[in-house]
Amino acid sequence: MTGVVEKCLLERIEAEGSIHLTLIDPEKVTPPQASRIARKARTSGTVAIMIGGSTFVSAAHLDDVVRVVRRTVKIPIILFPNNVTGISRHADAIWFMSLLNSADPYFLIGAQVLGAPLVKKYGLEPIPMGYIIVGEGGTAGVVGKAIAVPYDKPELAAAHALAGQYLGMRFIYLEAGSGAKNPVPPEMIRAVKHYIDVPLIVGGGIRGRGQALAVASAGADIIVTGNVVEDTGVRRKVSEIIEGLRHRRQ
Numbered sequence: 001m002t003g004v005v006e007k008c009l010l011e012r013i014e015a016e017g018s019i020h021l022t023l024i025d026p027e028k029v030t031p032p033q034a035s036r037i038a039r040k041a042r043t044s045g046t047v048a049i050m051i052g053g054s055t056f057v058s059a060a061h062l063d064d065v066v067r068v069v070r071r072t073v074k075i076p077i078i079l080f081p082n083n084v085t086g087i088s089r090h091a092d093a094i095w096f097m098s099l100l101n102s103a104d105p106y107f108l109i110g111a112q113v114l115g116a117p118l119v120k121k122y123g124l125e126p127i128p129m130g131y132i133i134v135g136e137g138g139t140a141g142v143v144g145k146a147i148a149v150p151y152d153k154p155e156l157a158a159a160h161a162l163a164g165q166y167l168g169m170r171f172i173y174l175e176a177g178s179g180a181k182n183p184v185p186p187e188m189i190r191a192v193k194h195y196i197d198v199p200l201i202v203g204g205g206i207r208g209r210g211q212a213l214a215v216a217s218a219g220a221d222i223i224v225t226g227n228v229v230e231d232t233g234v235r236r237k238v239s240e241i242i243e244g245l246r247h248r249r250q
């Protein structure tokens with residue numbers, strides 16, 4: 001069943017072609033910083049705020065960050081958990097995700113079994129998503145014990161993505177790893193997009209307008225940026241990236 005946050009994402013993709021989501025890593029920010037980032041990103045045109053990171057953060061701090069973002073902006077807040085500890089009752093939705101290329105069953109189904117009852121108890125909207133780590137993979141790749149798909153094997157990424165779709169996942173995420181030197185290459189995005197019918201999310205290493213435009217032009221429906229919003233100049237950076245997406249639509 002499609003919930004309100006998922007509907008909002010789908011409608012915005014339908015209307016705008018490619019949309020932007022801002023990722024806030026609770027580990028890297030204080031609640032006031034998170035509030036500032038969310039406000040500026042919202043003003044710049046980001047559609048929703050994702051909150052999550054690859055390593056450990058206390059439940060209390062995560063709750064504080066989600067609460068303050070909720071007070072600051074009216075756009076959807078979607079959790080992006082790396083584990084059961086990434087679930088907060090104060091968000092609207094959660095990427096209910098499986099790391100499709102993990103060698104560890106915990107990240108394929110174990111954490112999901114532990115987390116599902118909490119998602120229900122907190123009334124969070126679960127959005128099923130297949131997560132695929134590619135290229136360097138970064139911290140997410142190490143923590144998730146991923147066998148990262150090399151950038152020069154787009155057909156392998158496409159096979160993972162299609163398997164995710166056939167298993168019922170309603171979004172597919174190609175993750176280069178936060179702070180990746182190079183974002184997911186256009187050839188890989190094109191190959192995946194060619195195979196699947198569900199929306200494609202791409203993130204990791206996207207720092208500016210040109211990269212956002214390349215990723216969107218290759219077929220990404222949702223672009224996620226995290227690192228750039230942790231630096232100064234959030235509004236300028238996010239505006240520039242969204243400007244890149246608009247350029248593609250013209």
Ligand code: 1GP
Binds near residue numbers: 140177178204224226
């Ligand atoms: C990481 O894809 C996201 O999970 C965002 O990556 O921090 O490099 O923007 P960046």
